[in-house]
Amino acid sequence: MTQRVLTGITTTGTLHLGNYVGAIRPAIAASREPGVESFFFMADYHALIKCDDPARIARSRLEIAATWLAAGLDTERVTFYRQSDIPEIPELTWLLTCVTSKGQMNRAHAYKGATDANLAVGEDIDAGITMGLYSYPILMAADILMFNAHRVPVGRDQVQHIEMARDVAQRFNHLFGQGREFFVLPEAEVAEDATLLPGLDGRKMSKSYDNAIPLFEGGAKSLKDAIAHIVTDSKLPGEPKDPDGQALVTIYDAFASTEQRLAFRAALRAGLAWGEAKQQLFELIDAQIGPMRARYAELMAHPERIEAALQIGAAKARALAAPLLAELRQAVGLRNFTAIAAAALTGTATMAGAAHVKAALPVFKQYREADGRFYFKLNAADGHLLLQSDAFADGRSAGQWVARLKKDGAAALTEAPVQRAEGVEAAAVAAALSALQAAEA
Ligand code: TRP
Secondary structure, three states, rough: EEEEEEEEEEOOOOEEEHHHHHHHHHHHHHOOOOOEEEEEEEEEEHHHHOOOOOOHHHHHHHHHHHHHOOOOOOOOOOEEEEHHHHHHHHHHHHHOOOOOOOHHHHHHHHHHHHHHHHHHHOOOOOOOHHHHHHHHHHHHHHHHOOOOEEEOOOHHHHHHHHHHHHHHHHHHHHHOOOOOOOOOOOOEEOHHHHHHHEEOOOEEHHHHHHHOOOOOHHHHHHHHHHHHHHOOOOOOOOOOOOOEEEEHHHHHHHOOOOOHHHHHHHHHHHHOHHHHHHHHHHHHHHHHHEEEEEHHHHHHOOOHHHHHHHHHHEEEEEEHHHHHHHHHHHOOOOOOOHHHHHHHHOHHHHHHHHHHHHOOOOOEEEEOOOOEEEEEEEEEOOOOOEEEEEOOOOOOHHHHHHHHHHHHHHHOOOOOEEOOOOOOOOHHHHHHHHHHHHHHH
């Protein structure tokens, strides 16, 4: 079975070299593995929780999208989108909010950290805390469950959130699934320490420590300047140097082949000057990052290309999200009244007579056109067109698709050779199919 891997990037800051080595590069590599279906998205609703500066939000999501594309993300293989382009996500967030226990949210690290800080300074426990921060894990659960992700690569600080997503998924499945598992239970995948890049001072590279090496910002010059500031010991040129535990060497390793690593260590032991070592590090990194930086500049000069890629991503994502959400709405009882009538009538079909049942349901019609080819369409109960199929060479294939859509409902829609009629919402089609499916069952 294909494994779905999903991860979100909160769009507040600009990305640094540590983000590239720790998140972007491994995610892109993983997305190229066979048997993996990857979902990467800009968590821009999450960004609103942390930042109320609109210009910064707008800038950051553009830069981060451009960075992923410039780093070689293949948007044909991967579903790449903005969280805020998928209205099904906030809708699912609400359905999940209604089954999440408040006590569990009280224990979420981010909220707990904020209340502890308030108490420590004698403030009101909830001073300055928004409902956004409080509900952060539920929005994150919706991100993950919406696409039934199996694996979620995250930093260690996010593991608790994945556990909460599992809990909420289990609760929802249990309450509304009637034996059906709507949601896959996701697993957190924590990057090994090897992918954690040290910063200029040897601590973990982080914006908040002010020790970061920029990825593209400021061009080759900034990269070079930052590398010049990496802290080393004070051994002089010609003196043998111990490569172990040097941030410079760890950063070198993150971009080097095995032979390069060995050669670099040997040269340091033989007395290579730190200044020369920094020059080698710069050249190594710039050979890999330089071409991406050029693509990044090109993309930033053409934001419409980034927009186009993200619109395609949103359409791919919504083709999965809309049918699942339609089923979830059914499951919790937010049902189309026509479908309720149909279900009720089906229940009493023997008494009311089959004719009534038929009248209340959407209908599939199969037919042959003058071109000699076979087609089918789906009409709503009131007769208006919902779906139109492509042409089939034989009637049997058309019939098989009709049968499959009746049986599997909206879940079969992503593969079915059909188009939605103009002006018809995906949710309307999903509801019609669910009504038929209910009648079929
Ligand atoms: N909260 C994550 C972070 O700060 C970002 C994120 C949002 C995310 N939604 C997600 C990560 C879903 C993985 C899956 O890093």
